[in-house]
Amino acid sequence: TPPIYKEMRQWFKSFPDPRSVDVIQQLGVDFVILHSDAYSPDAWEKILAELPRYWPAVSQVHQVGSDVVLEISPPVCPAGSENIRVTVTPAELDGLPNAARVTYFNPSPAAFMADVRRVSQLKFTNNTAKNFTEPLVTPAGESQSAVVPLAEFQRLANLSGIRSASLGRTILPSTLAAVQTDNLTGPNWQSLGLKFANGPQLTAYAITPESPTVCSLLTVGLKWSGGLPNDSVVVQLLDPFGRPVAEQTSRPWANGETTADIYSLPLPGSLPAGRYGIQVKVVDENGQTRPFLTGQGVEIPGEQIPRLPVVIRPATLPxxxxxxxxxxxxxxxxxxxxxxxxxxxxxxxxxxxxxxxxxxxxxxxxxxxxxxxxxxxxxxxxxxxxx
Incomplete structure (x- = not known):
């Protein structure tokens, strides 16, 4: 079983949520059948309570006995391939060291569907090639990888390019690791004095656009004072119930002092409109979240720190x-x-x-x-x- 299918089963267990609904729409699924007897009473009540938030993704609702049949609408956000970023790194497969991990990162606000009926290729300077199948689904703001076994005479050092069937282009080694630079256009920086224990201080933030809608990117800028090279910053978009619906992680101090860094969070069309919050965490090299501190150095529980407020509006309909x-x-x-x-x-x-x-x-x-x-x-x- 391809690993992506196992992941998809996990995604659909959390239905309805922004990722599962968007993937279902982008896959072109026509119907979703919810069998009430497949859930505990509490889980079924939760699903029925959550479904109204996702009615824009549903064109018809049928009730058959105690079961619910949803006819799925076409996606609001069209999926595109122009912004997909590809990287290739060494990997192992079944204990064999000579393999390549081809990773697709999707920064857009819609899940990307690969054409798995067509074969892609890793091409090498010795005029050989290795066929592989691209990951079926790469959700918005996430990455998916395919591990490709290589022959003894095929080395990543001699990679000349990737012919991607789904992207419709050949990616050269010089552009494989290219990172798109995110920019804040005319940001309105808000002062903030948020100190992390034994770590940096968040001095200001900016969120653009001011009135974000689904099918777009929410850009978050953070200004820092101090920071340790092995620390990571995690920026999360939390729904009204405190659940993460989008996340981006970076290591802003890996190459030295950083005063500002920028994060882009995709807002898929399946994301319900409403009040959300931005949560910022600093994680040390051991994976532990650094607590917040008061001006007197007293630790503050994370749940007591207000989220940076964001109101996401629905897409404008014809x-x-x-x-x-x-x-x-x-x-x-x-x-x-x-x-x-x-x-x-x-x-x-x-x-x-x-x-x-x-x-x-x-x-x-x-x-x-x-x-x-x-x-x-x-x-x-x-x-x-x-x-």
Whole structure:
């Protein structure tokens, strides 16, 4: 079994979350079937509570007995190959030392799908080549690798290039390890005096853009005073429940003193709009997180440090979709939501938001039913409700 398939099984165990939903959409999956008896009661309740945050990724909902069938919408963010970065390093495979690890890093806000039906090649200066299959899926902001066994006469020192079938180009050795430089455009630096025990002090930060949306990159700049060469910095984007949804790690002091470094966090289209927070951690060479300190040198528990606030907004939908919803929900007993129609595009404070819902039923319901409708704001909270 290819390692990526094992990883995908782990990803889907956490469904629904931004990574699993985006991968499902980018793979072109049509239906997701959730069997209630495959979960504990608590886990099933959690899934049902989480699903509404991901309704933009669902075009239809069917309830079959106690099970739920989701018809998946096409992805909001198109996946592209132009920003994929490739590196090659020595590796071992089944105890054999002569192998190459080909790593694909995807900095974009959408999972990248390789065309595994086509063969890629490592090419060498002695006019030989080694075929390999690229990793099937590389999620947004993550890396995936393929370990390729080499013949005795094929050495990485003699690598002349990589012919990538999915990227549609040949990557030369001179560009294999090229690192794209991230930039902050017109940053508005905010002063911050956050001291880490036996480590650096975070003196300022900047987050751009000011109003980030999904299908984009969130850029975080950090300014430092001090720092140890073997320390790492971990920048995480946390959802409203404190769970990491994006992460980037670097070693800003590996080559000496660093006053500022920049991180780019992808915001996939499956990411629910709402209030998020940026968490910054400094990790020592033993993998231990350095605690925060007060001005008097007293340690502060990490959960007591406020996150750097970020509000992520949904992607702007075409007017035709905003005015007239194209989703259909199917409930048990043959009740179907056929259409949702908004009567105005914009509302101001104090206005009424007016809309109509069109329903059909295969048979007359045998009991009275109540329809609950909620207006969810960009912070992920309920702004209005009508029952």
């Amino acid at each position: 007017a035709s979709v905003r005015e007239k919803g194209e989703f259909v929900a199917v409930f048990k007993n043959g009740i179907r939501l056929r259409e949702a129609h908004l009567t105005q595009r914009q509302v101001a404070r104090g206005d009424w938001l007016r809309f109509s819902l069109t329903w059909t039923a295969e048979a007359e319901p045998d009991t009275d039913l109540t329809v609950f409708t909620q207006l969810i704001g960009p912070d992920g909270r309920v702004w209005g409700q009508h029952d």
